[in-house]
Amino acid sequence: MTKKQSFTCLWVGQSLANCGDVFYIVGMMTIIYAATQSAFYMAAVPFLTMMMRFISGIFAPLILDKFGLKCSLTRSQTAKSLLLLLLAIAFSFHLFGPDFLLIFLLAAGISFLDGWALPARNAMVPLLITKEKLVQTNSFLSLLDQSINLSGWALGGTLVTLFGGTKIVWGTFFLFLLSTVFMLLIEADTVSSQKMRDRAGRLEVMKEGWRAIGQTPLLRLISWTDAIGTIASVVWMAAIVFVFVHHVLHVSDAWWGFINFSYFVGLILGGLVSVRCATLIQHHLRQAALIGLLAIGIATLLFGWNKLPAIALVLSFAVGFFEQLQTIAFSTLIQTCTKPQLLAKVYAAQGALYAVAYGLATLVFGYLTDKIGVISVFTLSGLLILATFVYALRTKKEWPMQADC
Template sequence: MKQSIWKQTDFLKMWGSQSFQSLGHILLLVLIMTQIYSMTESVFGAAAVLALMSGAAFISGLLASYFINHFSLTRLLFYIGWGRGISTVILGYLLLAEGQSTLFLILIVLFFSSFIGAWYQPARFALLPLVVSKSQYMKANGTITLVHQLIITAGWGIGGLMAVFVPFPAIIGITASCFILSGILIKLIHLTIDTKSVKVDSKVDHAWKKIFHIPIIRTITLMDFIEGLANAIWASALLLAFTTVVLEKGAEWWGALNAGYTVGAMIGSLLVISGLKLLERKIGLMIGLCGLSMGIFTFLFALSPHALLAVIVCVLMGPMYSIRDICQETVLQDIMNPSERASVMAARNAIIAPWTGCTFLIMGYLADVLGIQMVYFLAAALYCIASVIALLHPSLREYTYKVEQEIRA
């Protein structure tokens, strides 16, 4: 019998590293948003900081897709933690100076922190299959997704309270400590192999070619593009517009819709963690069916005559997307060679990240032109189209684990 992931110290260290990394990132965002807004007294200035961080992540993803294979994963994650921790301390010092002349230096340090931070997820994605056995990929991914959802949900509220009641130097210290602890925990992982990826002999665009040449990766990436446009309807601005215009309710129901979806997503992660064998046996089919369910629930959401019914639909929708997301990540980890996981994931992120930013603009424009309710009907259709692509792709639809061939790294 396989040892529970909760009894595997290496997985617990990686789980803790992801938790501290997520918490540090959220606290850093809250810290930067509040301080930059205070310095510039401009909403645009605060928004520009987010754009800068997204730009840094995009450039970083491009470079990571070429060079991440040249580094040991554990060593790289260790340096990322320390790098972000030290940069946070420098940011704190510059923010305390409160001079307009320091704003440029703040942006440089923030760019650096976002740049190296973008390497974390591809490296962690590639490391997980080396820490747990193949039969535990899905449960491990579900566990990490759940804790990430919890931290994202609670982090904004905790960060806001800390910004009001906790001294600024203490917040800096806590945030920096989260990043540093994230790096230390990864360094404590003991593997039987060197996590430096095997060098490949193909050209430097190898990772990019994999995205388009491997049918399952190409199909999932296409689905991500389609669903990415649909996902834009859950952005705060569009959801608030739906709440006020269609449901004719106030901001309190807007918050309830957000909370309902988050609760549902956590339930989905818990279902995966519970070890449902159906998900493992029919993992490819579940990706398509969950996407189809998202389309149906989004259609029902758009038709909801009452706010309470809309909240219930959000709760039911959450597990579908969470399960789909975890299944997809597990398939990608399983289908890629160990030497390709980090670079291919970095290349995918570099493609999808800028597209995600564009989707908000596209859906916002369509909401103005077509009306907010029509945009939700459009999103429902997009979810269904993505699910049909998955269901019509034989190798993805019939994809299943071959655990008997498992080799423990």
């Protein structure tokens, strides 16, 4: 099997897994709410998912080093399939346990396994794709991921309405099985990942990704910039946008959906433009990232200060569009400027950092929205992003102008 064919198996398998991840969470939340009528239990599902991915991100380097990229990915997906089978059986026979303990344990296990699947996939990409095609490939993968995120929740909700939560969980099990088959088809010889040195201690292995970030100016810049950007992006979560629609725009609930949709359309169109202009972006990665950061910060500030619904749609679209541009530029720089044997560990460390940053930020920004108002929260978010732009601009000499490390 050629590298191109292995890459096809990689993105098809991962896309099926991503669809399944959305569907089973929708099905599980629906079943739990129907049984308990408790919003707390339902909200506990995404919170648990985030926390387990954070924990998994810390221990992921041990798994990735021991088994290699392909084996880590296939074992993760196989184990997820088995856990989801148990989850489907539990729902079918109402084996919930006290306070849904069994259900939450199975969901926690699935989320934990996800913690090394995404770093493994991202680390495989530069091994299967030439450097000249990385921007185009990252644009395609980002576009694919965002399309699944955009349509998955709506489609999952529709399927739950038609067939019920339990059948959706069973359907996800078969999606996971099919995903596992595609992962197994990837030729191991095309993914030349290095395994752990026997003499390396476990703690040292777990620290390698963090050490690489700390010792590499470019990785340190990107990691801190993205961590702050992750914190700032919390203002776009559904609850805060909902408050903004009611308290600032003074329009109906429908505009909440319009603004979210406009943001995701910006993400998707940004991916399409990046695919089309891949060569241009490839040779101007630094400029693309800086333009993205500056535009996101300005658009977020203007969104918070704006009171016209139509303008809000334009600004939310702009945030999504330029966020995609900045993300693609950073992803390409990380992949081309990091040693192959460290790449998955760097992704794992970044994933853990972003997960805890987002989790804490949701609590802090929710509190601040009540205390200082939604306009002030959007202002704070915009200023945080502009601060990262200034930081990146001041340190621009420490990172390359294009993917040529």
